[in-house]
Amino acid sequence: MNIVACLKQVPGTTEVKIDPKTNTLIRQGIENIINPFDTYALEEAVRLKDKHGGKVTVVTMGPPQADAALREAISLGADEALLLSDRAFAGADTWATAFTLSRAIVKLEKIDLVICGRQTIDGDTGQVGPEMAEMLTMPFVAYVSRIEEIKEAYLRVSRMTEEGHETIEATLPAVITVAKEINVPRVPSLRGIMRSKSAKILTWGIQELGVDKDSVGLAGSSTQVIKIFFPQRIHKAEIFSGDLEKQADALIDRLKSARIC
Amino acid sequence: MDYFFNEQQKTIKDLARRIAEEKVIPVRAELDEKEEFPWDIVRDLAAADMFRVFIPEEYEGLGGGCMELCLVVEELSRVCSGVAVTYAASALGSMTLMEYGTEEQKRRFLPDIASGKKLAAFAITEPTAGSDAGNIKTTAEKVAGGYLLNGTKQFITNGGEAEIYTVIALTDKARGARGASAIIVEKDTPGFVFGKKEKKLGIRTSATRELAFRNCLVPESNLLGRPGLGFIQAMRLFDRSRPGIGAQAVGLAQGALEAATDYAQERVQFNQPLITMPVIQHMLADMAIQVEASRALVYAAARYVDSGARNVTEESAMAKVFASDAAMKVTVDAVQICGGAGYMRDYTVEKMMRDAKILQIYEGTNQILRNAIAISLRKRRARTA
Numbered sequence: 001m002n003i004v005a006c007l008k009q010v011p012g013t014t015e016v017k018i019d020p021k022t023n024t025l026i027r028q029g030i031e032n033i034i035n036p037f038d039t040y041a042l043e044e045a046v047r048l049k050d051k052h053g054g055k056v057t058v059v060t061m062g063p064p065q066a067d068a069a070l071r072e073a074i075s076l077g078a079d080e081a082l083l084l085s086d087r088a089f090a091g092a093d094t095w096a097t098a099f100t101l102s103r104a105i106v107k108l109e110k111i112d113l114v115i116c117g118r119q120t121i122d123g124d125t126g127q128v129g130p131e132m133a134e135m136l137t138m139p140f141v142a143y144v145s146r147i148e149e150i151k152e153a154y155l156r157v158s159r160m161t162e163e164g165h166e167t168i169e170a171t172l173p174a175v176i177t178v179a180k181e182i183n184v185p186r187v188p189s190l191r192g193i194m195r196s197k198s199a200k201i202l203t204w205g206i207q208e209l210g211v212d213k214d215s216v217g218l219a220g221s222s223t224q225v226i227k228i229f230f231p232q233r234i235h236k237a238e239i240f241s242g243d244l245e246k247q248a249d250a251l252i253d254r255l256k257s258a259r260i261c
Numbered sequence: 262m263d264y265f266f267n268e269q270q271k272t273i274k275d276l277a278r279r280i281a282e283e284k285v286i287p288v289r290a291e292l293d294e295k296e297e298f299p300w301d302i303v304r305d306l307a308a309a310d311m312f313r314v315f316i317p318e319e320y321e322g323l324g325g326g327c328m329e330l331c332l333v334v335e336e337l338s339r340v341c342s343g344v345a346v347t348y349a350a351s352a353l354g355s356m357t358l359m360e361y362g363t364e365e366q367k368r369r370f371l372p373d374i375a376s377g378k379k380l381a382a383f384a385i386t387e388p389t390a391g392s393d394a395g396n397i398k399t400t401a402e403k404v405a406g407g408y409l410l411n412g413t414k415q416f417i418t419n420g421g422e423a424e425i426y427t428v429i430a431l432t433d434k435a436r437g438a439r440g441a442s443a444i445i446v447e448k449d450t451p452g453f454v455f456g457k458k459e460k461k462l463g464i465r466t467s468a469t470r471e472l473a474f475r476n477c478l479v480p481e482s483n484l485l486g487r488p489g490l491g492f493i494q495a496m497r498l499f500d501r502s503r504p505g506i507g508a509q510a511v512g513l514a515q516g517a518l519e520a521a522t523d524y525a526q527e528r529v530q531f532n533q534p535l536i537t538m539p540v541i542q543h544m545l546a547d548m549a550i551q552v553e554a555s556r557a558l559v560y561a562a563a564r565y566v567d568s569g570a571r572n573v574t575e576e577s578a579m580a581k582v583f584a585s586d587a588a589m590k591v592t593v594d595a596v597q598i599c600g601g602a603g604y605m606r607d608y609t610v611e612k613m614m615r616d617a618k619i620l621q622i623y624e625g626t627n628q629i630l631r632n633a634i635a636i637s638l639r640k641r642r643a644r645t646a
Contacts, residue, residue, distance in 0.1 A: 187280055190310035190323060193272050 001054035001150075004105055004114045005045040005078065006132075007038035009062050009069040010122040018228045034069045037117025039076075040178050043185040045115050046077035048150065055079040057108060061089055061100050067201055074196035075188035082108070086205035091218030093225075094123070098131035100216050103209045105136060113155070114175040118143055126177070133175035141168050145181040262553060264560055266332075273314060273329055277336035280305055281344075289341040292466035293612050296458065298422050299344050299466050306348060307377020315352045317359065320371035326567035327501060331508035331559060338512030339519075342616035343466035345509050347380075350418040350467075353502050354381025357427045357443050357494050361486035370425055370445065379424035384414040384472055385495050392629045395438030395492060399474060401430035407481045408432065408444060410452070410474035416623075420470030421455040424448045428472070429495050432488045441491030445483040452477030463615035501566050503577035503624055507559035510584035510620045514552045517588075517595035517613045521545060524599045524610075535598065544598060548591045555584035575637040578630040585620035585627060592617040 012033035017026040034042075045056045058073040060066050061084040070081035084104055092100065105111055114136070119126035126142070133140030146158040148167065156169045160179050188196075206213050214220060238254070240247040255261045266274065284305045292299055306312060315330045316322025323329075330352055338345035355374050358366060358381075373379040390396040399412025410430055417426075426446045433440025446453055456471030486494060522545055525536035535541045562580035566573050592614040596603040603610045621627045 187283060187305065187309050188276065189308060190273060190276060190313065192310075193276065194269070 001048060001052045001112045002109060003045040003048055003054065003056050004108065004111050005038070005042045005056060005058050005073070006101055006114065006116045006128070007042060007058055007060050007069060007073060008035045008117075008120050008122075009033070009060065009066045010035045010120055023225050023228050032065065032068065034072055035117055035120045035122075037119055037121070037178075037180065039117075039185040040180050040182050041115040041117045042073055042076055042078060043183045044147065044178055045113075046186075047183065048113070048147070049077070049079075052150065054112070057082060059101060059104055060084065061092070061097060064203075070201050071196040071199065072188070074199045075192040076186060077189075077192060081199065081201045083201050083203045084205075084209070085203055086216070088206050088213040088219075089217045091221065092216060093221035093223045094125050094127035094131060095222050096216050096218075096220040098128045098135055099220060100209070100211070101128065102132045102135040103211055104204060105132070107204075107209070112172050113150075114138070114173070116175070116177045118177045118179050129175060129177035136173075136175065139170040139174045141170055141174065141176045144176045144178045147182075262557070264556075269323075269325075270329060270332060273325070274332045274336060276309055277311065277333040278339075280309055280311070281336050281340040285337065285340045285344050289344070289466070290606075290609070290612070292341070293343065294465075294606070296460065296465045298458075298468050299347060300422075302344055303347065303377065303380065311348065312351060312377040313375045316355065316371050316375040320367055321375040322371070327504050327563040328560065328567050331504055331563045334505050335508040335512035335515070335556075335559075338509040339516040341466065342509055342513045342613070342620075343464035345512060346418060346464050347422075347467045349502075349505050349509065350383070351381045351423065352505065353383045353498070354419065354423060354425060354427050356498050356502060357383070357485055358425075358445065360497070361443065361490075361494060366445070366482070366485065374425065380419050380422055381425040381427070382417055382419035382423035383427045383495075383498070384417045384420075385429040386416050387413060388415050392626055394495065395441075397429060397431065397438070397441060399428070399430040400434055401428075401432045401442060401444055401479075403432060403481075404478070407479050408484065410444070410446065410477040410479060412474055414472040414474075416459065416469050417472050418623075419468055420472055421458065422468045426472065427485065428474075429491045430474075432484075432491075436489065438492040440489055441495075442488040443485040443491045443494050444479060445485065446474075446477065446479050450477055450479060462618055463612070464619055465615075499624055500572075500574045500577050503581040503630075504559050504563040504566060506620060506624045507555065507562065507577075507580040507584035510581075510588035510617070511552065511556045511559050513613055513617055513620070514548070514555065514584075514588040514591040517592045517610055517617075518545070518548045518552050520608075520610050520613070521548065521595040521598040521603075524602070528600075528602075541598060544594050548594055551587040551591050555580075555587045559584050575634050578625065578633050581620075581624065582627045582630045582634075585617075588617045588620055 009032045011030040013030055019026050049056050056078045057080045058070055058078040059082045060069055064085055066083055070083055074081055084100055089100055116129040130140050141157055141159055143160045144157045145160045148158055149156040154169055154171050158165050158167050240250045284302055311333055313322045314325040314333055318324040334345050334349050337348055358370055374381050385394055387397050401408040401410050428444050428446050429441050431440050432442040452475045454473045459469040525541050526534055528535045559580045562576045565576050595610040596614050599610050602608050
C-alpha cells in the first residue's frame, strides 16, 4: 500500500503575530514545527504501512527550510520525502496549495491513500484536503477518527461529526483528513533519526511538476488576504437583580428570546 | 559543563530526555503509588530503539557502550529512578551474554533484547549471598540433556517480567564460588517459578522478585563461557555496569536539584522567595557541586570502561559510591528545602529521596565497594614499594 501523508511546517506557537503591513505571519524568532494535526496523519500512515506493508511518502510545499519537517517525518517512520519548493509557489492560497500538492501526487508511483491532518494551526481553513481530493478526482472523507478496515480497493472509516460518528466506506484511492482522536503519535526512534540525517529529500519545483507559474503561488490563487486583524472584544454583561426566583425567570426569558433554550 | 558528546550520543541523550518528559513524568507518581510495572514505558523505549543502544550492531543493536547506556539511564532517572533501573537491568542481564556468549547464543537472544521485545535480568543474589556474593547455594547439576537447576535467587530486578535470565549457579558444588557458572534460563522453563513482587521503599515501579528453581532443566547450550568462571564473570560484569548505577544516581540527583530550585524560586516566606536567602542558596550550590562532580566522575569511569581497559574495578566503584552517596544527600536536602510540601507524596522530591537509598545498597554496597577500592590501593602500594 502506497500512502502519501501531507504535512505543513508551521510556527510552533498559537500566539502568532501578524505584520500589519504585509498581512503575513511574523515568523522570525519562532521555532517551526510539523503542524500538530499532520503528525496524526503521518502516524496513521506509518501504522498502516507497518500493518499492510508498502511505503509512506511525506509531501510538503514550503521554503527550503521545510526540509527539517520532512527529515523529522522520516525519523518518525516515513520512507520517502518530497519537498515542493519554488519561488513561484509563494503566497499560495488553499486552492493553489491543493493544486500544487495534487500535481505532485499524480506524479508519484501509484498511490492508494492520501492522508492529511484535519487543518493547520496557522491557516485553520481545513480546505486543502478536500480541494486536493476534488482535483485528484478521488473520494474524500474528513475528520476520520478510526480506520476500521482497509482492503485493496476500499476502506471503511469512522468519522466524527458534530452529532456523533458516521461510518463511511469509500473506494481507493482516496483522500482522508484525520482528527487527533485517531491515534497517539510516537516519539521518533534512534534508527529513524539516524536515517533522517542522511536521507535524500527529493525537491520539485514548477519545472519538475510541469506546471505553469501562473497556476501556482499567488498568481494561481483565487483568493487573497487583504487584511488580518484581531476582532474587537465587546463585553456586554447583563446583571439580573431581585430575589432568586425572579432572577431565574428573567434568565430563562432572556435565554428564550436569544433562542438559546 | 560540556562533556563533548558526539552526534550519536547527543541524539540518544535528547531522545531519552524527550521520552522521560513526555511518557514518564505523567505516570511516574501513579506507577510508584500502585507499584505497577511500567510496561507502557518499556514499549515506548523499545519503539524508540533505546534497548538497541547497548547491543552490538551485528545483533540489531546500535553498538553503543557504557557511556551511551549511562546517558539513557541518567535521563530516565532524572524523572523516575524506578523506570531507569528497569531499563538498566535489561542491559545488566545481557552483558555476560555479550561478553562470553557464543555466536549462536548471541544470535539466539540478543536481537529480541535489542528490539525490546524481551527484557533481560541478572540473578546472583541469594538469601545467604548478598555482599558475600561467593556464598551462593543454587546448583546447576550436569545431567543428561543439560543442567538441572535447584535453589533460590533473591531481590532480582525485572524478576517475573523479564524473559531472559542470566543466572549464576554452582556447577561444581564442592568448589564453592570457583565452581560457579553463568547460565541463561528462559522464562516459562518448567521448574522455574517466581515469588511475589517485593514491596520496596523506593523504585517501586520496578519489579523485584524471588526466583525459584525446582529441578529446572536447561539445555547445555545455555551455559555462558566455561564452567567454573561464573563468579569471575559476575564480578567483571559489575565492574562494567557500576557506572550505570552512578548515572542513575546523577540523574536522580539532577532531578531533585531542579525540583528544589524550582520550589525555592516560587516559594515566598518573610516576603521573599527562598532562593534569595543565603542559607538556601548555599544548600542549592552544594547540591549542584555534588551533582556535577558525580557526573564528571561517572562519565570518566564510563569512558574508561569503553576504552577497553582491562581492570576498571576501582574507577567504576568510585563512580558508583561517590554518585550514590551524593544522590542520597542531595535528595534529602531537596526535601528539606521543599519543607512540608516536599514531605508530601504529591510532591516529587519525597519519591526521589526514597528512590535514592537503594543506590547505596545494590550492585555492591558502598561499604563493600570501599573495600574493593582499598584493596586496589594496597595492591598498587605493594607493586611500587
